[in-house]
Amino acid sequence: MDKLNLPTLVATPFFKRQSAYAQHNLPGSSGNPSGDQFISSVSRPNITNVHFAGLKLDPKGEFEIDLDDATLDDIINNKMRTTTFDIPDAVYAQLSPGNQKALIHMVRAAKILDSVFLKQDHPDNIRAKRLLEKAAAAGNETARKALMLFTLHNGIEGVNMYTPQSEPLRLFKNKQLQPGKGFYPQDLTKAELIKYILAHPEQASSILSNNTIVRRQGKRLVAIPYSVAFRREFEAAAKELLLAEKATDHAGLKEYLRWQAQALVNDSDPEMAFKSDRSWINLEDSPLEFTIGRESYEDRMSSDVATDPAVAKVLKELGIKAKSKDSIGVRVGIVNKDSYAIISQYRQHLEDFAKHNALLAPFVQTNSTPGQADGKMTFADVDLVAYTGDYAAIRGGTTVAQNLPNDDKLAPQLNAGSRLVFHRSVRQSVDPAREQKFKDALIDPSQQAYYQPDAMFRFVVGHEIAHSLGPKQTVDGRDKKAALGQYGDMLEENKADLISLVMTGYFVQTGVLTQDQANAIYLTWAAGELPFKQPSLDEAHRARSIMQLNYLREKGAIKIEPGGKLSIVPDKMPVAAEQMLKEVIQLQQSGDVSAAEKFVKYYAAWNDTLQYIADEQNKLHPKLYRYINQPFAKKLLAKQVDSSLT
Numbered sequence: 001m002d003k004l005n006l007p008t009l010v011a012t013p014f015f016k017r018q019s020a021y022a023q024h025n026l027p028g029s030s031g032n033p034s035g036d037q038f039i040s041s042v043s044r045p046n047i048t049n050v051h052f053a054g055l056k057l058d059p060k061g062e063f064e065i066d067l068d069d070a071t072l073d074d075i076i077n078n079k080m081r082t083t084t085f086d087i088p089d090a091v092y093a094q095l096s097p098g099n100q101k102a103l104i105h106m107v108r109a110a111k112i113l114d115s116v117f118l119k120q121d122h123p124d125n126i127r128a129k130r131l132l133e134k135a136a137a138a139g140n141e142t143a144r145k146a147l148m149l150f151t152l153h154n155g156i157e158g159v160n161m162y163t164p165q166s167e168p169l170r171l172f173k174n175k176q177l178q179p180g181k182g183f184y185p186q187d188l189t190k191a192e193l194i195k196y197i198l199a200h201p202e203q204a205s206s207i208l209s210n211n212t213i214v215r216r217q218g219k220r221l222v223a224i225p226y227s228v229a230f231r232r233e234f235e236a237a238a239k240e241l242l243l244a245e246k247a248t249d250h251a252g253l254k255e256y257l258r259w260q261a262q263a264l265v266n267d268s269d270p271e272m273a274f275k276s277d278r279s280w281i282n283l284e285d286s287p288l289e290f291t292i293g294r295e296s297y298e299d300r301m302s303s304d305v306a307t308d309p310a311v312a313k314v315l316k317e318l319g320i321k322a323k324s325k326d327s328i329g330v331r332v333g334i335v336n337k338d339s340y341a342i343i344s345q346y347r348q349h350l351e352d353f354a355k356h357n358a359l360l361a362p363f364v365q366t367n368s369t370p371g372q373a374d375g376k377m378t379f380a381d382v383d384l385v386a387y388t389g390d391y392a393a394i395r396g397g398t399t400v401a402q403n404l405p406n407d408d409k410l411a412p413q414l415n416a417g418s419r420l421v422f423h424r425s426v427r428q429s430v431d432p433a434r435e436q437k438f439k440d441a442l443i444d445p446s447q448q449a450y451y452q453p454d455a456m457f458r459f460v461v462g463h464e465i466a467h468s469l470g471p472k473q474t475v476d477g478r479d480k481k482a483a484l485g486q487y488g489d490m491l492e493e494n495k496a497d498l499i500s501l502v503m504t505g506y507f508v509q510t511g512v513l514t515q516d517q518a519n520a521i522y523l524t525w526a527a528g529e530l531p532f533k534q535p536s537l538d539e540a541h542r543a544r545s546i547m548q549l550n551y552l553r554e555k556g557a558i559k560i561e562p563g564g565k566l567s568i569v570p571d572k573m574p575v576a577a578e579q580m581l582k583e584v585i586q587l588q589q590s591g592d593v594s595a596a597e598k599f600v601k602y603y604a605a606w607n608d609t610l611q612y613i614a615d616e617q618n619k620l621h622p623k624l625y626r627y628i629n630q631p632f633a634k635k636l637l638a639k640q641v642d643s644s645l646t
Contacts, residue, residue, distance in 0.1 A: 057131040057132065057135050057143065058131060062174075063124075063127070063128055063131050063172050063175070064172060064173045064174075065142060065143070065146050065171060065172060065173075066170055066171060066172055066173045067146065067149070067171065069141070069142055069145070072142065072145040072146060072148075072149070073145070075149065075625060076145060076148060076149075078621070078623070079161070079162065079623055079624060079625050080152070080623055080625040080626075080627050081431070081623040081625070081626060081627065082626075082627045082628075082629050083398060083425065083426060083429040083626060083627070083628055083629070084425075084429075084628075084629040084630075084631065085383075085384040085385060085386070085387060085425050085628065085629070085630045085631075085632065085633070086629075086631050086632050087334060087383060087385060087632045091334060091383070092334070092632075095287060095288075095334070096249050096287075098247045098248050098249040099247070099248050099249065099250065099287050099288055101244075101247035101248075101641050101642075102244040102245075102247040102248035102253070102257075102288060103244075103288055103332070103334070103385065103636060104636045104637075104639055104641050105240045105241070105243040105244035105247065105641070106240070106241070106244050106288065106290045106332045106386075107332050107385060107386045107633050107636045107637060108240045108637065109237040109240035109241050109244070109290070109330070110290075110330040110331075110332050110386040110387075110388045110389075110633075111386070111388065111633075111637065112233050112236045112237045112240065113233060113237050113292065113328055113330050113388060113389055114154075114330070114388035114389050114392065115233055116226075116230045116233050116234075116328045116389065117154065117327055117328050117329065117388070117389035117390050117392075117393070118154070118155065118389075119182055119229075119230070120181060120182045120183060120213075120298075120325070120327055120328065120390075121154075121155045121177070121181050121182050121298070121327075121393070122155060122156055122157070122175070122177055122181065122182050123182050123186065124156065124175060125155050125156055125182075128150065128156050128171070128172065128175070129147075129150055131143075132146055132147040132150055133147060146171055148627070149169075149171060150171060151627070152394055152625060152626070152627050152628075153169075153393055153394065153395055154388075154389070154390075154392040154393040154394070155177075155393055156170065156171050156172055156175050156176075156177070157169065157170045157171065157175070157176060157177045158393075158394075158395045159395045159396055159539075161396075161532070161533070161624035161625060162533070162624065163533065164533060164534060165533065165534045165535075165536060166533065166534075166535050166536045166538075166539055166542070167536075178301075179299075179300035179301045179304065180214075180299060180300065180301030180302070180325075181298055181299060181301075181325075181327075182213075183213055183214060183299050183301065183302075183325040184214045184301050185214065185215060185216050185221075188214075188216075188221075188301075190301065190304055190305055190308075193207075193221075193301065193305050194305055194308050194310065194311055196221055197305065197311055197314065198310055198311065198314065200220075200221075201314050201318060203221065203223065204311075204314060204315060204318065204320055204322075205318070205320045206223035207221060207223045208302055208305070208306055208315075208320070208322035208323060209223060209323060210294070210296060210323035210324060210325055210326045210408065211225060211226045211267050211268075211294075211325075211326055212224060212225055212226065212229075212325075213226065213229040213325075225267060225268050226267050226326075227264070227265055227266065227267040227268060231265075234264040234265050234267075235264075235265055237264055238261040238262075238264045238265050239261075239645065241257045241258075241260055241261040241264075241290075242257070242258070242261050242645055243641075243642075243643060243645065244257050244290070245257035245258050245261070246645065247641075248288070250285075250286055250287060250288075252279070252282060252283050252284075252285070252286055253283065253286045253287075253288060255279045256276070256279040256280050256282075256283060256286075256290075257290070259272070259275045259276035259279045259280075260276045260279075260280070260290070260292065262275075262276070263275075263276035264292075270410050273409065273410060273411075274409075274410040274411055274414065274416070277404075277405045277409060277410070277411035277416065278411055278416045278417075280419055281376065281377075281378055281411065281416060281417045281418060281419045282376075282378065283378060283380070283419070284378050286335060286380070287334065287335055288332075288333070288334060288335065289331065289332065289333045289334070289335055289380050289382045289421060290330075290331070290332055291329075291330065291331040291332075291402075291404070291421060292328065292329075292330055293328070293329040293330070293331065293389075293390065293391060293402065293404060294326035294327070294328065294405070294406075294409070295326060295327060295329065295390065295404075295406060296323065296324035296325060296326055296327070296406070296408070296481075296489075297327070297489055297540065298325070298327045298390065299324040299325040299327070300486060300538070302322060302323065302324040302325055302482075303322075303324050303481075303482055303485045303486060303488065304485055304486065305322075306322035306482050306483075306485070307482075307483070307484075307485035307593045316476075316478075321477075321478060321479045321482070322479065322482050323408050323479060323482055324481075324482060327389070327390035328389045328390060329388070329389040329390030329391035329392070330386070330387075330388045330389050330391065331382070331384065331386070331387060331391055331402075331421070331423075332384070332385045332386040332387075332633070333382035333383055333384045333385050333386075333423075333425075334382065334383045334385065335380050335381065335382055335383075336381050336382065336383050336424055337381070338381070339381045339422070339424070339457065340379070340381065342457065342458060342461065343379045343381065343420075343422075343461055344379075345512065346458075346461045346462060346465055346503075347377060347379065347465070349507065349510070349512055350377070350465055351364065352510075353503050353506050353507075354469050356506070357502065357506070357578075359470075359578065359581055359582055359585055360469050360470060360499070363469065363470055363471055363472070364469075376416075376417035377417050377418050377419070377420060377465065377468060378417070378419050378420070379419070379420045379421075379422070380419070380420075380421045380422070381421075381422045381424050382421055382422065382423060382424060382425075383424050383425055384423055384424075384425040384426070385630070385632050385633050385636070386630055386633040387628055387630065392628060394625075394626045394627070394628060396539060396541065396542065397541070397626065398423075398426045398626050398628070399423060399426065400422065400423050400426050400427050400456075400460050401420065401421065401422040401423060401460045401461075401463070401464045402420070402421050402464065403418055403419070403420045403464035403465070403467040403468065404418060404419060404421075405418060406467075407467075407472050407473075407479075407480070407481070408479055408481065408482075412468070412472070413472070417468075418467070418468055420461075420464045420465065422457075422460070422461075422464075427453075427456070427457060427460075430453055434620065434622070435451075435453065437620050438527075438617075438620060439451050441565075441616050441617075441619070441620060442527070442530060442560075442565055442566055442613065442616055442617070443523070443527060443565055443566050443567075444564075444565040444566060444567040445565075446567070447519075447523055447566075447567050447568065450516075450519045450520045450522070450523035450524065450568075451520075451523055451524055451527055452520045452524055453524065455517070455520035455521045455523075455524040455525075456521075456524050456525065456528065458504075458513075458517075458521055459500050459501075459504070459521050459524070459525045460500075461500075462499065462500030462501075462503045462504065463496045463497055463499075463500040464496070465500075465503075466495065466496040466497075466498075466499035466500055466503070467492070467496050469499055470495055470499070470585055470588065471585060471588050471589050474588070474589055474590065474591035475589050475590065475591070476591065478591050480492070480588045480589075480591065483591030483593065484587065484588070484591060484592075484593050484596045485593045485596075486537065486538070487537075487587075487593065487596040487597060487600050488596075489540040490537075490540040490541075490543055490544045490547075490600060491544075491584050491587055491588060491596060491600075492588070493540060493541060493544050494544045494547060494548065494580075494584050495581065495584045495585065495588065497525075497544070497548060498548070498577045498578070498580055498581040498584065499581060500525075501521075501522070501525070501573055501574055501577035502574050502577050502578045502581060504518045504521050504522065504573075504574060505518065505573065505574025505575075505577075506574070515570065518570065519568070519570050522568045522570060522573045523566075523567075523568050526549075526552075526558055526566060526568055527566060529545040529548060529549050530549070530566065530613050530617065531545065531546060531549075531610055531613060531614050531617070532614055532617045532618060532622060532624060533614050533618075534546075534606045534610070534611075534614070535604075537600065537601075537604065543600070543604045544604075546603070546604045546605075546606070546610065547600065547603035547604045548580070548603075549610070550603045550604070550605065550607070550610075551576065551580045551603050552573070552576045552577070552580075553609070555572065555575075555576035555579060555580075556569060556572055556576070557569050557572035557573045557575070557576035557577075558573075560609060560613065561609060561612075562608055562609055562612040563612065583599065587599060
């Protein structure tokens with residue numbers, strides 16, 4: 001790598017130069033969007049001679065909007081709800097002057113890194129966005145409305161939430177997302193990649209790495225590290241993080257920001273990522289939250305190719321653990337301490353629960369006591385300020401919490417622990433009027449008192465903690481998610497849900513929760529599983545909900561029939577959940593993709609009961625699209641701050 005134009009980066013003892021070659025829905029408030037979402041890109045290509053002929057945004061007709069005004073109006077006016085990430089001035093004023101400045105630089109870094117995801121998602125995302133912005137600024141109403149959908153999905157394609165089965169919602173004709181998104185050449189097929197890896201096994205490790213972009217170079221494929229492919233963005237974001245480090249008065253946050261800046265520009269060095277993650281995990285009392293999420297839910301190509309029998313054999317012989325590509329998402333927020341007592345309660349009892357559960361006890365590390373140096377889990381409940389990249393791509397629902405780093409990263413593998421961040425802004429964006437209509441339509445009157453949206457917070461705490469429990473890899477040492485291909489993420493999320501339900505039952509037995517509290521968790525969770533439509537198997541979160549409903553209905557823990565209403569059998573809920581958990585853990589340990597496929601397809605099968613539920617849900621005219629409005633981030637970006645590292 002050439003010398004960075006960041007002199008202070010080189011000067012700090014934390015910076016290490018190295019060769020560049022060495023990543024739950026909750027109801028949101030109703031209403032129409034009030035302003036553009038905070039999203040921007042670093043790349044600003046020159047756009048000239050743009051003409052607006054109907055829905056065509058460029059002279060060649062490459063970008064032709066594929067949705068008519070009536071469809072756009074219907075989505076925006078009738079099917080979209082807004083969640084606003086805003087911070088009262090009084091809350092911001094409570095931060096120290098240094099942390100106020102640090103927050104501004106964090107938001108700037110988030111803005112810069114948004115363009116990384118746009119490129120990872122589709123090579124034309126940034127050009128499309130700039131054309132839409134230019135056309136909208138010139139008064140083209142169709143472009144203005146299409147830009148709102150682009151902002152909602154943070155890309156050229158989302159999911160049509162209102163068709164009987166989920167299908168793509170595309171903004172442009174002849175533009176669509178591929179299984180390999182922007183991580184692979186757009187014309188590369190699964191069959192071609194399999195053939196190439198078998199012919200060039202020496203490249204398998206770099207091609208099937210979680211932090212490389214694959215491109216064609218003549219007849220060859222080359223894997224380019226993120227730090228090279230996104231060099232300009234990573235260096236610019238690293239500078240902002242060092243400016244934030246310079247400004248903040250919190251020692252732990254300072255350390256983390258220095259390591260995170262290094263990890264961006266040295267992403268080929270696993271030590272940098274490990275130290276960054278470890279210092280982030282240690283942020284027990286930081287006033288601010290900054291997360292660069294690296295999660296692998298978007299890349300289908302890598303997982304599908306890695307599970308091909310011939311490729312899997314080569315990978316095993318060479319000792320290569322294939323990984324899906326990481327999408328970059330960024331979260332910035334102010335930490336709120338109001339709910340810390342509930343979170344601490346779960347952390348306090350986590351290890352005892354795991355040790356007393358026959359399914360989970362074999363995977364418990366003796367030195368993993370939460371709160372100790374090894375295997376620790378820290379928490380933050382965050383009022384969100386900025387949400388960019390993969391996190392801003394709302395193509396299904398908004399996330400209420402995250403437990404990171406994922407198991408494929410070095411920090412959890414070396415038992416450094418994890419960090420659980422809750423999105424307070426998301427879970428509190430509830431429409432009470434719609435909630436009452438939902439209860440009246442689909443919940444048994446005798447159990448409506450158990451439907452308590454606040455109870456979902458406890459369930460989500462259990463779910464996110466549960467990601468740290470259970471098997472870390474297959475019995476033969478493979479990455480458990482990659483080994484199961486497209487079913488890996490679905491089963492991991494399934495595992496977390498089931499452990500949370502089992503944990504709820506255990507907490508009743510041990511007196512941590514009352515039976516009424518548990519019933520509220522069970523019923524509110526089950527109500528949240530009820531579908532609006534038949535999902536595809538590509539939708540890991542929604543498909544896993546169908547699996548769990550069908551399984552627990554089969555075991556008699558959940559009751560609902562066509563024409564009826566939802567009820568739970570409390571004493572059967574943790575028992576049935578544990579039965580399903582046993583089967584899921586067995587699949588994760590085996591890494592048997594054919595067995596996983598059989599299990600998933602059996603329990604994710606659509607039926608008359610599910611169709612009845614979906615029909616009843618849609619009678620309530622739900623607003624399924626979530627638009628994230630981020631006015632406070634815009635306000636911070638307008639502020640002038642010192643941008644010198646010296």
